[in-house]
Amino acid sequence: QKEVEQNSGPLSVPEGAIASLNCTYSDRGSQSFFWYRQYSGKSPELIMFIYSNGDKEDGRFTAQLNKASQYVSLLIRDSQPSDSATYLCAVNPRNGGYNKLIFGAGTRLAVHP
Amino acid sequence: GAGVSQSPSNKVTEKGKDVELRCDPISGHTALYWYRQSLGQGLEFLIYFQGNSAPDKSGLPSDRFSAERTGGSVSTLTIQRTQQEDSAVYLCASSLEPGGSEKLFFGSGTQLSVL
Numbered sequence: 001q002k003e004v005e006q007n008s009g010p011l012s013v014p015e016g017a018i019a020s021l022n023c024t025y026s027d028r029g030s031q032s033f034f035w036y037r038q039y040s041g042k043s044p045e046l047i048m049f050i051y052s053n054g055d056k057e058d059g060r061f062t063a064q065l066n067k068a069s070q071y072v073s074l075l076i077r078d079s080q081p082s083d084s085a086t087y088l089c090a091v092n093p094r095n096g097g098y099n100k101l102i103f104g105a106g107t108r109l110a111v112h113p
Numbered sequence: 114g115a116g117v118s119q120s121p122s123n124k125v126t127e128k129g130k131d132v133e134l135r136c137d138p139i140s141g142h143t144a145l146y147w148y149r150q151s152l153g154q155g156l157e158f159l160i161y162f163q164g165n166s167a168p169d170k171s172g173l174p175s176d177r178f179s180a181e182r183t184g185g186s187v188s189t190l191t192i193q194r195t196q197q198e199d200s201a202v203y204l205c206a207s208s209l210e211p212g213g214s215e216k217l218f219f220g221s222g223t224q225l226s227v228l
Binding site for chain 1: 146148153154155156163168169184203208220222
């Protein structure tokens with residue numbers, strides 16, 4: 001079992017719809033969770049992080065964390081073609097300390113007009 | 114500079130040659146990380162620096178890989194006797210503090226191709 005698992009996609013959604021990206025992790029002690037966006041040929045860019053169970057909203061993005069079920073998700077409302085990218089879920093399994101992130105392989109999102 | 118700078122952006126080498134990849138982190142960032150991303154894969158942790166020391170080298174795949182950091186700033190990742198399976202994008206990231214939730218800023222990476 002991979003430490004961080006994501007559906008590789010592609011996830012195809014129409015413009016204006018909600019895109020839902022999911023991620024599960026294996027280390028129950030993990031404390032912090034991140035979503036990175038990576039455009040083709042570019043470096044990853046942090047878009048959201050979450051530490052506590054529940055929802056965290058930032059503009060069109062909402063991160064959801066459920067530690068009991070060991071999953072974290074990212075919702076993108078009003079999806080735009082510019083949101084088309086690969087979304088990487090990352091987990092820090094350490095309780096404090098440095099940011100040794102474990103990344104999933106990413107979900108490719110395609111938003112079509 | 115304003116961001117994490119990596120050089121070269123692309124490196125093509127022959128199997129068996131040594132390569133050096135350079136990372137210049139954001140000024141003042143004490144923590145520096147090297148990751149590797151193979152085609153279609155997620156990022157794989159290689160090594161973490163705090164200042165000039167590397168308390169976690171657990172991700173280095175073999176003893177052909179080594180890294181150093183000098184002056185608490187620039188880091189060099191060296192791959193000796195390169196193999197085709199070393200072909201990947203090597204990403205460097207830095208953060209202000211080593212805290213477990215600190216935002217990592219990634220460089221644009223070095224695309225390494227071993228022929």
